[in-house]
Amino acid sequence: MLLHKSSDLFRLMKVCMLSEEKKFFVSYFHSPSNMTTGHDGEGEEFETLDDVWGEGGDGWYGKAGEYWNQQDASINGVLGGFGDLHPTDVAGSETFLNMVFSQLAVPRDRGADCGAGIGRITQFLLQKQLKQMDIVEPCANLIKTAQVELGKNFQGEFIQSPLQSWVPKMNTYNLLWHQWVLLYLTDKDCVDYLVRCRESLTPGGAICVKENVSMKSGQFLVDSDDNSVTRTLDQYKSLFTRAGLKIALQFKQPRWPSHLFPVLMFALVPIV
Amino acid sequence: MFRKHYDRGDLPITIRHGARCVLEWKADVDTIDMVHFLPLFVDGIREQQNPYRFVASEGAFQLLREGCPSRIFDCVDNLIYPLKNALDTHHSATIIMALRVIQILSSRSSEIAHKLVGHYKQLLPVFNIYKSRKRNIGDEIDFAQFKHDGRTMGETIEETLAILEATGGACAFAQIKRLVPTYESLHVE
Numbered sequence A: 001m002l003l004h005k006s007s008d009l010f011r012l013m014k015v016c017m018l019s020e021e022k023k024f025f026v027s028y029f030h031s032p033s034n035m036t037t038g039h040d041g042e043g044e045e046f047e048t049l050d051d052v053w054g055e056g057g058d059g060w061y062g063k064a065g066e067y068w069n070q071q072d073a074s075i076n077g078v079l080g081g082f083g084d085l086h087p088t089d090v091a092g093s094e095t096f097l098n099m100v101f102s103q104l105a106v107p108r109d110r111g112a113d114c115g116a117g118i119g120r121i122t123q124f125l126l127q128k129q130l131k132q133m134d135i136v137e138p139c140a141n142l143i144k145t146a147q148v149e150l151g152k153n154f155q156g157e158f159i160q161s162p163l164q165s166w167v168p169k170m171n172t173y174n175l176l177w178h179q180w181v182l183l184y185l186t187d188k189d190c191v192d193y194l195v196r197c198r199e200s201l202t203p204g205g206a207i208c209v210k211e212n213v214s215m216k217s218g219q220f221l222v223d224s225d226d227n228s229v230t231r232t233l234d235q236y237k238s239l240f241t242r243a244g245l246k247i248a249l250q251f252k253q254p255r256w257p258s259h260l261f262p263v264l265m266f267a268l269v270p271i272v
Numbered sequence B: 001m002f003r004k005h006y007d008r009g010d011l012p013i014t015i016r017h018g019a020r021c022v023l024e025w026k027a028d029v030d031t032i033d034m035v036h037f038l039p040l041f042v043d044g045i046r047e048q049q050n051p052y053r054f055v056a057s058e059g060a061f062q063l064l065r066e067g068c069p070s071r072i073f074d075c076v077d078n079l080i081y082p083l084k085n086a087l088d089t090h091h092s093a094t095i096i097m098a099l100r101v102i103q104i105l106s107s108r109s110s111e112i113a114h115k116l117v118g119h120y121k122q123l124l125p126v127f128n129i130y131k132s133r134k135r136n137i138g139d140e141i142d143f144a145q146f147k148h149d150g151r152t153m154g155e156t157i158e159e160t161l162a163i164l165e166a167t168g169g170a171c172a173f174a175q176i177k178r179l180v181p182t183y184e185s186l187h188v189e
Helices: A002-030 A049-053 A058-070 A083-104 A120-129 A140-150 A187-200 A233-242 B002-008 B034-046 B052-066 B069-074 B076-087 B092-108 B110-117 B120-130 B150-167 B172-179
Strands: A110-114 A132-136 A173-179 A201-212 A220-223 A228-230 A245-252 A263-270 B013-016 B022-025
Touching (some): A049 A187, A058 A140, A083 A120, A083 A245, A083 A263, A083 B092, A083 B110, A083 B150, A110 A120, A120 A132, A120 A173, A132 A140, A173 A187, A187 A201, A187 A233, A245 B150, B002 B052, B022 B052, B034 B052, B034 B069, B034 B076, B034 B092, B052 B092, B069 B076, B069 B092, B069 B110, B076 B092, B092 B120, B110 B120, B110 B150, B110 B172, B120 B150
Antiparallel strands (some): A201 A263, A245 A263, B013 B022
């Protein structure tokens, strides 16, 4: 009798585990971005990201622009006061880039640093790895600093444009680097933008994305200071899929302080 | 082994002394017999004394960084034994060095990374002992974080595992999790 019961229990456990597993796979592969809920840290809850952005996205971008105009045009400023993390960040990106170049065989001719700020990543990492780098940045103040920081020998264009309206030239770039910038775009703009990026890639090219990702309890987070959204991993995956891109490499920023959001790096290639 | 070869003058290198010593190759790195020399240099990272230690580590890193991936691929099997010996020394600086070798090795090409998956059983168990060894400095600034030195062994191990997982293909994660059960990845939240 006892044995019978325990085997029942075992079967029940197995069923539970199986259904858990199934759930995991379902959310892993087909999670629509509006499955998750989020909050802004000040008590306001949102059902979906569309609630956050409201009807039109135009008002949404104004605040981010304002925020960056007020920030200091320095390494400490662009890292939001976490200037000490600059070496850790660059070292992590370098490890990841080495993987991208060796595993995916991305050519090293031309790249763009999208949402570059003061060109920090280009200056310390990307211009050593690629022959030509373009800087794309909407904020006049920051792009002026980038021109000074990168110096006269810098080969590459400075493009002053927000990403939601920037149209990269077709079949031009081997590598497009996005770091802490997709968090400002709304889902729709982000997908449209990634599609344009995909079309601007040369054969063998890749799009790199380095973003904060909310891992705890699967909830996205809205920052009302600069109007940015920390998306969940599933939300990012769904964005990439909708833009016709797949994740070729995925790497977590090592040595990152545990009290900050985990930072994930993705290398995206077009789905063939 | 490495010491004997160095003393006998079998290695195609010279040291240019100065404020910072530089290792110079007597032959072009592309023409060096990788299968013979790379395991030898990796074997030497266990050495505690200079010049052996400097020559071995510099030589190993230069060959790994500059050598052609397909030629490095040929000697992966021969690197496992020296790497395991280095990890078994339980000497923090030596272990960090071995971890750096593993990191560079697996990020050179996907063929090498995939081949390494089969050798996890030899390399990863030692990670369990040191994985939790992290420094807690409260809210102070860590000025040495860009140096990959012995004070951050736990972080270096996590970094190594993350690189192995990212490069090793589909079954890498399952293998890592089997050997280092406390490893947390992106796949399991």
